[in-house]
Amino acid sequence: MIENLPPVIDSCKLLLYADTSSDVEFTDRINLHVGSSDGEFIRVGEQxxxxxxxxxxxxxxxxxxxxxxxxxxxxxxxxxxxHEAKLKAEKGYKGISDKWKPSPFTEDEVSNYLRDEYEVDPTSEWWKDECSFCEKSSGLEMLIKGTKASICKSCIESFASEINENI
Ligand SMILES: [Zn+2]
Structure with missing residues (x-):
């Protein structure tokens, strides 16, 4: 097992993981470029x-x-x-097909991690970026997420002006 392996990574549930350091040949046949901080696109090399x-x-x-x-x-x-994900991995990392290991985490461990690290209720639909008040889910500015509810900027502003009017 990899040290510090998280059960949830970038709001995605870990299914499989592989260490590419031994018996895996990096072929560099995956053409993947990502934007860097200076606006250039750089090719993702061996990881x-x-x-x-x-x-x-x-x-x-x-x-x-x-x-x-x-x-x-x-x-x-x-x-x-x-299957397609594994095929692509094999194209860039020859031999990795034999290296995949399933997530070692139990459902309870995943839930605890979500509670502790993401500060969400794992039984809720926490991944939905939806305002609990106006129920809009796209184009939201500054959504503040709590354990049970989220709120968007326009709701915060309208509530704030209501409060100011009433005091
Ligand atoms: Zn809202």
């Missing part, structure tokens, strides 16, 4: 860990994540199936 995870917000999607030694996601490709 020590690959993760396949599923977004809580879309359980028809599988993400192949390329992670650095701190388990930060350097690049991501999404797929419609686990």
């Amino acid at each position: 020590p860990y690959l993760i396949i995870a599923q977004p809580y917000s879309n359980q028809d999607e599988y993400l192949l994540m390329f992670c650095n030694s701190s388990l930060e996601t350097v690049g991501v490709i999404n797929f419609a199936s686990l």
Whole structure:
């Protein structure tokens, strides 16, 4: 097991992980570029860990994540199936198909992690960026998320002006 492996990474549930350091040959055949801070696109090179995870917000999607030694996601490709994600991984990292290990975490451990690290109620639909007051979910500015509810900027402003009017 990788030290500090998280059960949830970037709001996605960990399904499989692999260490690319031994018996895996980096072929550099995955053409993945990501934007860098200076606005340039850089090609994602060899990474020590690959993760396949599923977004809580879309359980028809599988993400192949390329992670650095701190388990930060350097690049991501999404797929419609686990099989396709594994095929792509094998294309860039020859031999990785034999290296995938399932997430070692129990459902309770995942729930505890969500509670402690994401500060959400794991039984709620916490991944929905939806304002609990106006129920809008797109184009929201400054959504503040609590354990049980979230609020958008326009609701905060309208509530604030109501409070000011009433005092
Ligand atoms: Zn709102």
